[in-house]
Amino acid sequence: MYNFSYQKVSSIADAVDAIQKAEDGKFVAGGQTMLPTMKHRLASPSDVIDLGGIDELKGISVDGDTVTIGAMTTHAEVAASSDVQGAIPALANLAGNIGDPAVRNRGTLGGSIANNDPAADYPAAVIGLGATVKTNKREISGDEFFTGMFETALEDDEVITAVLFPKADASAYMKFENPASRYAIVGVFVASSGGAVKVGVTGATACAHRGMRLEEALNGNFTADAVDGVEIPIEKMNSDIHASAEYRAHLVKVMTKRAVEACS
Amino acid sequence: MYSEELVVGWACRKVNRPVKWTSDRTEAFLADAHGRDHVAHAEMAMDKNGKFLAMRVNTTANLGAYLSTFATMVPSYLYAFLLAGQYSTPLIYSEVKAVFTNTAPVDAARGAGRPEATFLLERLVDVCAEDMGLDPAEIRRRNFIPVDAFPYQTPVVQCYDSGDYNAALDKALALADYEGFAGRAEEAKSRGKCRGIGLSSYVEACGIAPSAAVGQLGAGVGLWESAQVRFNPTGNVQVFTGTHSHGQGHETTFAQLVTEQLGVPIENIEVIHGDTSKTQFGMGTYGSRSLAVGGVAIAKACEKLIEKGKKIAAHALEAAEGDIEFADGNFAIAGTDKAMNIAEVAFNAYVPHSYPEGLEPGFDENAFFDPMNFSFPAGTHICEVEVDPDTGVVEIVKYSAVDDFGKLINPMIVEGQVHGGIVHGVGQALLEGCQYDSDGQLITASYMDYAMPRADNVPSFDVDYAPTNPPHNPLGVKGCGEAGAIGAPPAVINAISNALGIKHIDMPATPENVWRAAQTATS
Amino acid sequence: MNVNGESISGEVEDRMLLVEFLREHLRLTGTHVGCDTSQCGACVVHVNGVSVKSCTTLAVQAEGGDVTTIEGLAINGELHPMQQAFKDNHGLQCGFCTPGMVMSAIDIVNRNGSDVDEATVRKELEGNICRCTGYHNIVKAVHAGAKNMGG
Amino acid sequence: MAENGVGASVRRKEDYRFLTGKGSYTDDLNVVGQTHAYFVRSPHAHATINSIDTAAAAAADGVVAVLTGDDLAADGIGPLICGVNVTSDDGEPHRAPVHSALAQGKVNYVGDHVAVVIAETLAEAKDAAEKVEVDYGILPAVTDTATAADDDQQQIHEVAPNNQCYNWPFGDKAAVDAAFESAHKVSSLDLVNNRMVTNPMEPRAAAGEYNSGTEEITLHLTTQNPHVHRLVMSAFNQLAPEHKLRVVGPDVGGGFGVKIFRVLRRVGCRLGLP
Known part of the structure; x- marks a missing residue:
């Protein structure tokens, strides 16, 4: 790791102030991706601003049909939350399968979506549930938040404060794990609400996205069989030593079918 | 030996200060000696009863960029001299071409040469069984060195001192409930899964080594x-x-x-x-x-x-x-x-x-x-898998191992060695594979890309023994540390081949490779 | 911070990892480093009662926290029930992954209770890699330790 | 049977220290005045080294020394050896390229050792290692096992034409071929035995200390056989006389072959064991 200057802040205002003053500052949430990246000297921020001391970024609340999860809430807290388990069990399940227990104790929702790793799990849920990302400046819809590989709609001094997840009538997340890293080779989040189906896909392409063709097939026929006829364009799929584009495209359908089956 | 060790020893005197070096995991992937890396063609000639008449093997072994300490011996003496396996094949010819490449040096890795020989032979035996229309257990039985033939001189240098290969096979078949497999496969089919069972009857030469034997191979020291x-x-x-x-x-x-x-x-x-x-x-x-x-x-x-x-x-x-x-x-x-x-x-x-x-x-x-001979642990391992044809994921549902290690001094420790060896072998069969791109960059240089077996990749194991007494060893012991790593890879791949009804699939049998094989098998 | 019940203070570089602080400053070398990508779990310690990977936590981030390492488990030389279970069930061979494995095992029992099933144990050990044991005896040890911890 | 004797599943004597964090692995050593080594490694699979400039690294914070293959050669430290001879089908011994512990003139794989930086802290050693400037002349790389010996492949070592170390036939080919001719059935199979990385959980490590009073080097190593390590470093690498070199393999976190040193010096290859 290159050296840097560490600051722990206790308010959003202080965090914004610190990053504006830093030459090349970075927020750190749980640090479970950022620290390994820095250890390999692939990132070299001048300042690391730790959001871990900002109490208002933590916590889970349910209000009507919306589950609000603070950005600095850990995966372990989401997985163990009876509120989340009751309102959106698929979301609790998803959180409970990110990384491993020790990683889940540090890693956070906000950190995960701000980093936007193409193989991260949370983006699939944000898109699949049609969640809203709330920052210190504005609210961003899930569809508009993820803009590209490791890229989001966030500005440099913008801090995610919470994510608002609407409840669904039924939802499920199916992940096909990379056997080495345990990230998603393909992860599909399917949610059905009032007859409308949304599908969030992660791992398959450069950036998590809505499975529009899948949604089209599933709207009005919410069965696994409906997925069979969907054509998944192979050109856009990631291809690496773990999975070819063709295999990923195939897995998108298999995982979608299994998610649909799990919804019933 | 490694550069770093010598350099640290030299440098501490040169700078006259204590010097410590510790590899990080990425460096370990880059510069630790790697293992295996063979490409081979094997043939078996049989009579009308499936009795092995002769075997021919052609192997290219990658030694990496430089010769590591033991590099030349692993694919030669430790490999070709094990090609008889448990069988009375009277004639064996092998040719090993060892090559340099721009990759990390290759050297001993748990089993060293013997897993490579065993994988080749035990896979080939299953292909023979298929070609002859024989059950894999039956073709093995027909070719086993009989218990009264020991000491048995193989055509590839080794003289096996003791063994009872049928005893281990029988016990393993019972432990694995081989008889009941068809029913289990049927039940799995009703759930959309392909179930397969695979045998591996291995022998290894360990207890290395009689000085007289290695002396004849050109060793300058005794062992x-x-x-x-x-x-x-x-x-x-x-x-x-x-x-x-x-x-x-x-x-x-x-x-x-x-x-x-x-x-x-x-x-x-x-x-x-x-x-x-x-x-x-x-x-x-x-x-x-x-x-x-x-x-x-x-x-x-x-x-x-x-x-x-x-x-x-x-x-x-x-x-x-x-x-x-x-x-x-x-x-x-x-x-x-x-x-x-x-x-x-x-x-x-x-x-x-x-x-x-x-x-x-x-x-x-x-x-x-100084021992009079190597020791020759042997056994039969049986692996049972379920393959999800939709994803290619392989689950090991049952693994039974019956080994002959001679007398056990501490059965708890021996069993632990077997477990660890099996998972090392399962890792090779299902998960682990070192990959370089065409520029020579190692693209599996961390645990993010090189899949190590974890607790949820394997089941608990059924382990038993069928000991024989090695006459030359005063303690009656044989050695157990490498057996699992030698026995497991062909057992796993034989099981997958059986599940999918295919001739062969290369290791590691990753989900994508298995899925592709399943597509071919059903099309 | 508080380490194994003792209050500790020290000046460290901002970039120092918690594991480096434990091993080099406090000479608590029971916590190991087996990889650099947060996969192997040899470095697992407890911070404020839950497992974390000390190679993926800055020392300064643990400021003010309660840290327990493998050295802090045995009391007056008597092994913690989970340590004892690893010994009784031959849940270790070379011993290198063992400290992290034991710390994770205790965390698993703390969260899942003493009648945790085998599938859960295996799944929740995914962040700890062992090359020696084949996991069979580790899983047995976690179950035995769970019973003993359950009291 | 004696209590705890042969056949008893005695609980292990070594476990208490491992379970309480009191194992003593090489990296656990921390001695007064200890420095840290970090290796500059080749980022290229195959390249000539045209020059190495260590000046900036040597001047960096905390740096004690930056050493290269030239320094090693100047001190008469011998190359790494391969211990076993295999005779090729042309009757010649296997081809053995020189393997210096720090590269001299050429690197042959990614991770090959180019220089070592010794500094007060590991972080400083790593910082300085980035300042070592190496001018490489990149050559095509050979990586594929099956085609490495093909005629059109890039040559790696002058001593090994066609990148071949040896071609070693064994057995009675004529008799085997005849048996195949008259066989009822021939089964065949092509297969790959995949390359593995051995991966003991403890990464390799070395910690050296020199006592200028006794002229003895003490080297703690992750080794499976300390005596043979010492013998080779003494006899073949001229590191120090055997009695002035102490090698300690303390607790070692797994070996599986990757931490072996075995020496089988070549004297020629005669076959036909008892």
């Missing part, structure tokens, strides 16, 4: 092992071994040997290893040799102590040496209740106030042991 067993005046014992323990539990197993032989309570025995300033010269630990060679050296040193102890006890008890008997830690005058225990003898040996001329003080003996 004996050494031991020193030292009593302190207060009666506790320090055992110095030339082997080295790095997980095998020598500090316990060797203490068990000494407590058995000398009757000293195990808590009073300390095993010391791994320091050139403390122990006598020894060859170390590899090739499942520590007990089969090093353990015998300890036993021999203990025998010398008993002989010496008889002299001392005879003097102290005022009896003739020939009248002293040793049992359960006591030296006694035969037929009397006059006795002294070994701790008293030790004390006496260091307080030789009235020793006669010729009786040497001290109670401390060393011994060297």
Whole structure:
């Protein structure tokens, strides 16, 4: 790791102030991706601003049909939350399968979506549930938040404060794990609400996205069989030593079918 | 040996400061010696009963960029000399071409040469069974070296000293409920899964090695092992071994040997290893040799102590040496209740106030042991898998291993070695694969890309034994550390091939590769 | 911070990892480093009662926290029930992954209770890699330790 | 059977120290005045080294020394050896390229050792290692096992034409071929045995200390056989006389072959064991 200057802040205002003053500052949430990246000297921020001391970024609340999860809430807290388990069990399940227990104790929702790793799990849920990302400046819809590989709609001094997840009538997340890293080779989040189906896909392409063709097939026929006829364009799929584009495209359908089956 | 070790030793003198170097995991992937890396073509000629007449093998072995210490031997002597396996194939011809590439040096890795030979042979045997329309267990039986043929001279140098391959196979088939497999496969099919079962009947040559044998291969040193067993005046014992323990539990197993032989309570025995300033010269630990060679050296040193102890006890008890008997830690005058225990003898040996001329003080003996032959552990491993044809994911649902390791000193430790070896082999079969791109960049240089077996990749195992007695080994032991890594890869791949009804799938059988094979199999 | 019940303070570089602080400053070398990508779990310690990977946590981030390492488990030389279970069930061979494995095992029992099933144990050990044991005896040990911890 | 004797599943004596964090692995050593080494490694699979400039690294914070293959050669430290001879089908011994512990003139794989930086802290050693400037002349790389010996492949070592170390036939080819001719059935199979990385959980490590009073080097190593390590470093690498070199393999976190040193010096290859 290159050296840097560490600051722990206790308010959003202080965090914004610190990053504006830093030459090349970075927020750190749980640090479970950022620290390994820095250890390999692939990132070299001048300042690391730790959001871990900002109490208002933590916590889970349910209000009507919306589950609000603070950005600095850990995966372990989401997985163990009876509120989340009751309102959106698929979301609790998803959180409970990110990384491993020790990683889940540090890693956070906000950190995960701000980093936007193409193989991260949370983006699939944000898109699949049609969640809203709330920052210190504005609210961003899930569809508009993820803009590209490791890229989001966030500005440099913008801090995610919470994510608002609407409840669904039924939802499920199916992940096909990379056997080495345990990230998603393909992860599909399917949610059905009032007859409308949304599908969030992660791992398959450069950036998590809505499975529009899948949604089209599933709207009005919410069965696994409906997925069979969907054509998944192979050109856009990631291809690496773990999975070819063709295999990923195939897995998108298999995982979608299994998610649909799990919804019933 | 590695560059870093030599450089650190040299640099600490050059800068006259202590120097420490520790590899990080990425460096380990880049510069630790890698293992295996063969491309091979194998053929078996059979008669109309499926009896093996001759085998032909052509292998290219990648040695990496430089020759590591042991690089040349792994794909030659440790590989070709194992190609007979458990079978009485009378004629074997092999050709090994070893090549340099711009990749990390390749050297010994758990099993070293023997897993490569076993994978090739046990896969080929399954192909033979399929071609002959025989059950994989049946074709093995027809070709096993019969129990009354030992010692058995193979056409590839090795002379197997003992074995009962049918006994291990029978026991393994029962343990695996081979008979009930068809029913289980049917049930799995109803759930959309393909179930398969695979056998692997391996033999390995370990207990490395008889100096005479390696001498004939051109070795400049012998491969004996050494031991020193030292009593302190207060009666506790320090055992110095030339082997080295790095997980095998020598500090316990060797203490068990000494407590058995000398009757000293195990808590009073300390095993010391791994320091050139403390122990006598020894060859170390590899090739499942520590007990089969090093353990015998300890036993021999203990025998010398008993002989010496008889002299001392005879003097102290005022009896003739020939009248002293040793049992359960006591030296006694035969037929009397006059006795002294070994701790008293030790004390006496260091307080030789009235020793006669010729009786040497001290109670401390060393011994060297050079085996007459390798040892030949063998066994049958049976793996049962369920393949999800939609994703290609392979689940090992049951794994049974029956091994012949001769006598077990500590069954708990032996079983642990088997478990670890199996998972090493399962890792090779399903998960692990080192990949370089065409520019020579290692693209599997961390645990993010190189898949290590984890707890949720494997089940618990059913392990049993079918021991035979190796006549040349004084302790009756064979060695167990590499068996699983040798036996498992073909068992797993045979099971997958069986599940999908295909001829072959290369390792690692990753989900994508299995999925592709499943597509081909059903199309 | 508080380490194994003792209050500790020290000046460290901002970039120092918690594991480096434990090993090099406090000489608590029972916590190991087996990889650099947060996969192997040899470095697992407890911070404020839950497992974390100390190679993926800055020392300064643990400021003010309660840290328990493998050295802090045995009391007056008597092994913690999970340590004892690893010994009784031969859940270790070379011993290198063992400290992290034991810390994770205790965390698993703390969260899942003493009758945790085998599938859960295996799944929740995914962040700890062992090359020696084949996991069979580790899983047995976690179950035995769970029973003993359950009291 | 004695209590705790042969055949008893005695609980291990070594476990208490491992379970309480009191194992003593090489990296656990921390001695007064200790420095840290970090290796500059080749980022290229195959390249000539045209020059190495260590000046900036040597001047960096905390740096004690930056050493290269030239320094090693100047001190007469011998190359790494391969211990076993295999005779090729042309009757010649296997081809053995020189393997210096620090590269001299050429690197042959990614991770090959180019230089070592020794500094007060590991972080400083790593910082300085980035300042070592190496001018490489990149050559095509050979990586594929099956085609490495093909005629059109880039040559790696002058001593090994066609990148071949040896071609070693064994057995009675004529008799085997005849048996195939008259066989009822021939089964065949092509297969790959995949390359593995051995991966003991403890990464390799070395910690050296020199006592200028006794002129003794003490080297703690992750080794499976300390005596043979010492013998080779003494006899073949001229590191120090055997009695002035102490090698300690303390607790070692797994070996599986990757931490072996075995020496089988070549004297020629005669076959036909008993």
